[in-house]
Amino acid sequence: xxxxxxxxxxxxxxxxxxxxxxxxxxxxxxxxxxxxxxxxxxxxxxxxxxxxxxxxxxxxxxxxxxxxxxxxxxxxxxxxxxxxxxxxxxxxxxxxxxxxxxxxxxxxxxxxxxxxxxxxxxxxxxxxxxxxxxxxxxxxxxxxxxxxxxxxxxxxxxxxxxxxxxxxxxxxxxxxxxxxxxxxxxxxxxxxxxxxxxxxxxxxxxxxxxxxxxxxxxxxxxxxxxxxxxxxxxxxxxxxxxxxxxxxxxxxxxxxxxxxxxxxxxxxxxxxxxxxxxxxxxxxxxxxxxxxxxx
Amino acid sequence: xxxxxxxxxxxxxxxxxxxxxxxxxxxxxxxxxxxxxxxxxxxxxxxxxxxxxxxxxxxxxxxxxxxxxxxxxxxxxxxxxxxxxxxxxxxxxxxxxxxxxxxxxxxxxxxxxxxxxxxxxxxxxxxxxxxxxxxxxxxxxxxxxxxxxxxxxxxxxxxxxxxxxxxxxxxxxxxxxxxxxxxxxxxxxxxxxxxxxxxxxxxxxxxxxxxxxxxxxxxxxxxxxxxxxxxxxxxxxxxxxxxxxxxxxxxxxxxxxxxxxxxxxxxxxxxxxxxxxxxxxxxxxxxxxxxxxxxxxxxxxxxxxxxxxxxxxxxxxxxxxxxxxxxxxxxxxxxxxxxxxxxxxxxxxxxxxxxxxxxxxxxxxxxxxxxxxxxxxxxxxxxxxxxxxxxxxxxxxxxxxxxxxxxxxxxxxxxxxxxxxxxxxxxxxxxxx
Numbered sequence: 001x002x003x004x005x006x007x008x009x010x011x012x013x014x015x016x017x018x019x020x021x022x023x024x025x026x027x028x029x030x031x032x033x034x035x036x037x038x039x040x041x042x043x044x045x046x047x048x049x050x051x052x053x054x055x056x057x058x059x060x061x062x063x064x065x066x067x068x069x070x071x072x073x074x075x076x077x078x079x080x081x082x083x084x085x086x087x088x089x090x091x092x093x094x095x096x097x098x099x100x101x102x103x104x105x106x107x108x109x110x111x112x113x114x115x116x117x118x119x120x121x122x123x124x125x126x127x128x129x130x131x132x133x134x135x136x137x138x139x140x141x142x143x144x145x146x147x148x149x150x151x152x153x154x155x156x157x158x159x160x161x162x163x164x165x166x167x168x169x170x171x172x173x174x175x176x177x178x179x180x181x182x183x184x185x186x187x188x189x190x191x192x193x194x195x196x197x198x199x200x201x202x203x204x205x206x207x208x209x210x211x212x213x214x215x216x217x218x219x220x221x222x223x224x225x226x227x228x229x230x231x232x233x234x235x236x237x238x239x240x241x242x243x244x245x246x247x248x249x250x251x252x253x254x255x256x257x258x259x260x261x262x263x264x265x266x267x268x269x270x271x272x273x274x275x276x277x278x279x280x281x282x283x284x285x286x287x288x289x290x291x292x293x294x295x
Numbered sequence: 296x297x298x299x300x301x302x303x304x305x306x307x308x309x310x311x312x313x314x315x316x317x318x319x320x321x322x323x324x325x326x327x328x329x330x331x332x333x334x335x336x337x338x339x340x341x342x343x344x345x346x347x348x349x350x351x352x353x354x355x356x357x358x359x360x361x362x363x364x365x366x367x368x369x370x371x372x373x374x375x376x377x378x379x380x381x382x383x384x385x386x387x388x389x390x391x392x393x394x395x396x397x398x399x400x401x402x403x404x405x406x407x408x409x410x411x412x413x414x415x416x417x418x419x420x421x422x423x424x425x426x427x428x429x430x431x432x433x434x435x436x437x438x439x440x441x442x443x444x445x446x447x448x449x450x451x452x453x454x455x456x457x458x459x460x461x462x463x464x465x466x467x468x469x470x471x472x473x474x475x476x477x478x479x480x481x482x483x484x485x486x487x488x489x490x491x492x493x494x495x496x497x498x499x500x501x502x503x504x505x506x507x508x509x510x511x512x513x514x515x516x517x518x519x520x521x522x523x524x525x526x527x528x529x530x531x532x533x534x535x536x537x538x539x540x541x542x543x544x545x546x547x548x549x550x551x552x553x554x555x556x557x558x559x560x561x562x563x564x565x566x567x568x569x570x571x572x573x574x575x576x577x578x579x580x581x582x583x584x585x586x587x588x589x590x591x592x593x594x595x596x597x598x599x600x601x602x603x604x605x606x607x608x609x610x611x612x613x614x615x616x617x618x619x620x621x622x623x624x625x626x627x628x629x630x631x632x633x634x635x636x637x638x639x640x641x642x643x644x645x646x647x648x649x650x651x652x653x654x655x656x657x658x659x660x661x662x663x664x665x666x667x668x669x670x671x672x673x674x675x676x677x678x679x680x681x682x683x684x685x686x687x688x689x690x691x692x693x694x695x696x697x698x699x700x701x702x703x704x705x706x707x708x709x710x711x712x713x714x715x716x717x718x719x720x721x722x723x724x725x726x727x728x
Contacts, residue, residue: 045540048543048544049543050540050543050544050711067547070544070545071545073544075540075541075544077537077540077541079537079540080537081536081537081538081539081540081541081542082536082538082541083348083533083536083538084536085348086348094340094344095541095542095545097340098337098340098341098542098545098546099545139541142541
C-alpha cells in the first residue's frame with residue numbers, strides 16, 4: 001500500500017501541496033482527479049523524490065520510500081520522456097535494466113510488453129519515427145517492463161484514440177488484478193469511472209473527496225431520469241417540492257430529489273403531464289461527484 | 296613554486312583523509328545501485344548507453360576518420376618533403392682515401408641516412424651527373440666538393456647539413472693527414488664528441504618534440520571542445536525531451552551524471568588512444584622522427600592531461616547543460632566556458648612555437664583550467680621535474696573533486712526545473728539553502 005502522509009510543498013508563493021494525505025491500496029486501480037494546478041503531478045513526483053517537500057512522508061507498505069523502493073515502482077510522467085533517437089526495443093530494455101532487471105530478463109520483458117501493446121513490428125524503429133499514440137504505448141511499456149509493484153501514471157489516456165484507451169485501460173485493470181497498486185490521473189472522467197474502483201479528488205493540494213466509486217455514486221441525494229412524451233423541457237416538474245432539475249437533454253429530465261421529496265409524487269405528476277416512457281433511479285455520475293467536490 | 300606544489304599535495308592528502316574518515320563513519324549498507332558490481336551498476340548502465348549511442352553516431356565515425364586523415368597527413372607529408380631518408384649519392388672523381396670515405400659516411404649518418412659512393416670518370420661527367428640528379432655531391436680528388444645548387448647559410452635541410460658535415464669531415468681528415476699524426480691520435484680525433492652544454496634559461500624545443508607537442512595540443516583542444524560540448528548538449532537534450540524525469544525515477548541524479556561523464560569520457564579516451572596508436576604506427580612505418588628524443592614522454596604527458604582536463608571540465612559543462620532547455624541557450628552557455636580552453640591552447644601553442652616559457656606560463660601549468668595545455672609543453676621543454684608534474688596533477692584532481700560536488704548540486708537543482716533557462720544565481724542560492 002502506498003501512503004502519502006501530510007505532504008506540503010510550495011513553489012514561491014504558490015502552495016502546491018497542503019497537508020495532502022491519502023493512500024492507494026494494492027490490487028486496485030485508483031483514479032487521481034482534480035482540476036489543472038490541483039497538485040496531482042506534484043504529488044506523483046513527490047513519490048519519486050522529484051519534488052522537494054517542506055513536510056510529509058511517502059510510505060510504501062509502512063516504511064518510508066527510498067531509492068531501493070523507487071526502483072520497484074513504474075512511472076509515466078505527464079510530460080512524456082523518451083530518447084527520441086534511440087531504438088524502441090533498446091530504450092525499453094535500458095529502462096528495465098535501470099530498474100534492476102538483468103540483461104536477458106530486460107530483453108525478454110521488453111519484447112513481451114511491446115508485443116502486448118501492439119508495437120512488435122516497431123522494436124527496431126527510432127522513437128521519433130512513431131506516432132504520438134505509439135510513443136505513449138512505448139512510455140507505458142517502459143513503466144511496466146520491470147514488473148512494478150506500484151504504477152503511477154500521469155494522464156496516461158491523454159491524446160489517445162478509443163482503441164488506445166481500451167488497450168491501456170485493459171493493462172491497468174490487469175495489473176491491479178495481479179496485485180499491483182495502480183494510481184493514475186486523468187481529466188476523462190467517463191474513462192476513470194469505467195476503470196477505477198476508487199478515486200481521490202484533490203484541489204489546491206488538499207483531498208476534497210476520496211472513496212470507492214460505487215459508494216460515491218450511491219451517496220448524496222436520489223436522482224431520477226424521467227421522459228414524458230411531448231415534453232421537451234421539464235416544465236411539468238414546476239410546483240413539485242424538493243425536486244430540482246439537474247439537466248434536460250433529448251426530452252430526458254434529470255431530477256435531484258431532496259429528503260422531503262417523494263418519488264411517487266414525481267411519477268404521478270409525470271403521468272398527469274403525458275405518457276411516461278422512461279422513469280428510473282440513477283446513480284450519481286463521477287462528473288457530478290467531481291463538480292460537487294470542487295464546489 | 297616548489298613550496299606551493301608541496302602545500303598543494305598536502306592539501307589533497309588532508310582532503311582525501313577527511314573524505315575517507317567520513318565514509319568510514321557513515322558505514323551502513325551500500326545504497327541501491329552500488330551493490331550490483333561495477334559493470335551492472337546504474338552508473339555503468341548509463342555509461343554503456345552513452346558509449347553505444349556515441350559509437351553508433353555518424354558524427355563520431357566521420358569525425359574519427361577525418362582526425363586520422365589529418366594525423367596521417369601531418370606525419371607523412373613532412374617525411375616525404377624532408378628527403379632525410381633518401382641515401383646520399385656521392386660521386387668520387389679521382390681518389391679518396393679511407394679516412395675521407397669514413398668522413399662522408401659519418402656525415403650521412405649525422406642526417407639519419409647512408410652514403411652511396413660511386414666513381415666518376417672526370418669532373419665533366421660528375422657535373423653532368425649532378426645536373427641530372429643522379430648524384431647529390433661530387434668529391435674531386437678528395438679536395439673539392441661540387442653540388443648542383445648552392446645552399447644558403449640558413450638552410451637547415453638534410454641535404455645542406457649533409458654537405459656541410461662532409462665538407463668539415465673531409466677538411467679535418469686532410470688536416471690530420473697533413474699533421475702526420477699517429478693512427479691512435481687520428482682515431483682519437485675522429486672519435487671526438489662535443490661537450491654537453493648547460494643553459495641558464497629554459498630550453499628550446501627540438502624539432503621532433505615541438506611537432507609532437509603541437510599535434511598533442513591540437514588533439515587536446517579538439518577533444519576537450521568536442522566531448523565537453525557533447526556533455527552539454529546531451530544533458531540539455533535529456534532535460535528538453537523530459538526523459539530525465541523517467542531516469543531520475545530510477546537513478547540518483549549524481550549517479551546519472553557520473554554515468555554520463557564516464558561514458559562520454561571513455562569514448563573520448565578510446566578515440567584519443569586510437570589516434571595516438573594510429574600516429575605511432577604511421578610514424579613507425581614512415582620512419583618519421585616525431586617520436587625521437589623526448590617526444591614519447593610528451594605523448595604520455597598529453598594523454599594524462601587529456602584525461603585530467605576532461606575530468607575537470609566535464610562537470611562544469613554538465614552543470615551548464617542542466618541550466619539550458621534549448622539549443623540557442625546551449626550556445627550562449629558554451630561560449631564563456633570555452634574561453635579558458637581557448638586561452639590555454641593559444642598560450643601553449645605560442646610557447647611551443649617559440650620554444651621558451653615565461654614565468655606566467657609556468658603558473659598556468661598549475662592552474663587546472665590551463666594545465667592540460669601548459670604542462671605537456673613544459674614536459675616537451677624539459678623544464679619540469681616529475682614532482683612538479685605530480686603536484687600539478689594533484690592540484691587538478693583536488694579542484695576536480697570540488698567542481699564535481701558543486702556541479703552535482705547545480706545539476707540536481709536545475710535538471711528538473713523547466714520553463715526557460717535557469718539562472719545560476721537562483722540554483723546556487725537554493726543549493727546553499
